[in-house]
Amino acid sequence: MQQHLRLRQRDDFQRVRETGHTCQDHWLIINVAPGTLPHNRYGIITGKRVGSAVARNRIRRLLKEALRLLHARLDQGYDVVVIARPAVAGQSLAAIQQRLSRLCQQAGIVKDTT
RNA sequence: CGGGGAUGGCGGGAAAUCGCGGCGGCCUGCGGGUCGUCGAGGAAAGUCCGCCCUCCACAGGGCGCGGUGCUGGCGAAACGCCAGGCGGGGCAACCCGACGGCACAGUGCCACAGAGAUGAGAAUGCGUUCCUGCGGGAACGUGAGGGUGAAACGGCGGUGUAAGAGACCACCGGUGUACCCGGCGACGGGUGCAGCCAGGCAAACCCCACCGGGAGCAAGGUCAAGCAGGGGUGAAGGGGCGGCCCGCCCCGUAAGUAGCCCCGGGUAGACUGCACGAGGUGCCCGGCAACGGGCAUCCCAGAGAGAUGAUUUCCACUCCGGCGACGGAGGACAGAAGGCGGCUUACAGCCAGCCCCGGACG
């Protein structure tokens, strides 16, 4: 993921978490809020409840890959925070990608391809 | 062939496409693009020891607190490593040990059982004397026998005695000590002497010897918005109430307001510390070894919401099904955050040579 597409500042995370629209399932939570830039920015949170350092790194990298593949299909100008819940530990990329894309549809930021 | 012991090492390999981080070159419309190169571990882990580094404190000595505890060597140091001694376990190879002091400072504890748990003591027994209703009883001596316990002033034989006892004697065991021999030493072997025998626990208080200042990279350093402060210069104004004017109030009028210029300290923030080191690899030399020395060669992660990911093919390995061709499934423990030396803990599977025991065959 390129650096300008990342959400990096603590204040940004706080703003999205508090004011953003939330969608969740058993594996993931996403918060979406309008950003100040013409493109999207993404942030990922993998807390200690997800598992060991190895498990957290694994999930974070899979989420990055899923967001990379999903990025072109999303409406731009949003800040998105993805939070991993304990149940995602050990899941495959394909399964995570499917769940993530469904949550993005619920949040209404997927481009209308029809 | 089967079982066991110790040591060292590996932690799948090759390739393609998409993607990420650092550094360097080139290009740039300063957003980035492109090429090259490097990019997790043996434990990166737990943070249990120690050191480097940084800041603070510091005449010297004592007390206190904490740590270590057989000997020699290695090491920057360590609750570290190597070799050896002693003790314990195992048929053995080997393994394990906080391994100074409880007789030469003192205190404490040792449940239950037992006469007695350290200057403590006799219920039974044995012996002598006395009493007797002949069943036994009392006093004294004794600590050998039996009995208790995890543990009981040593064991066996004799002398001795009323019965006995290290009371005495020889031998053995153990303790201390003097000398001799071997060893740098811990210690081992031998000879003589002593008192005749001294229980265990110091991961009980403690004593002895040695060691230890305190904090930590969020240490510390550099730059530095804003706010507040100081100095210089300096129009006489500046500010509040209010929609605006008037008005009123506050500060100032040279011991000087606004503005402008300068100054040090320093918050947010940025940069640094932060990757050439007790460094890796190969060969040679010294040493039983830990390790040391020499030469050659290499540059090898460095983030800051935090880089190693995804997909596919082939090969190797393990398991399952199958006579087979083949098909299917699987791949441990675990992720750098200043660095280094150790310890400890986790770990699928595999490799190498060595040693011990048992069996079979030649």
Next chain:
RNA sequence: UGGGGGAUAGUUUAAUCGGCAAAACAACAGGUUCUGGCCCUGUCGUUCUUGGUUCGAGUCCAGGUCCCCCAG
């Protein structure tokens, strides 16, 4: 990064200086009652785990696991 504390029956807590692991409630079984409750009796433990010291460890000493708290 540095420091402190804890883990005992299903739950909440005890256990003196190392000497037979207790109490209450809950659960289960039995008794009492026409039935239920109350009541009575009984049952239920890897003292977090692995080693060590000791004759003997919940207690003392190490290693490990998990949880809580404090400072920056």
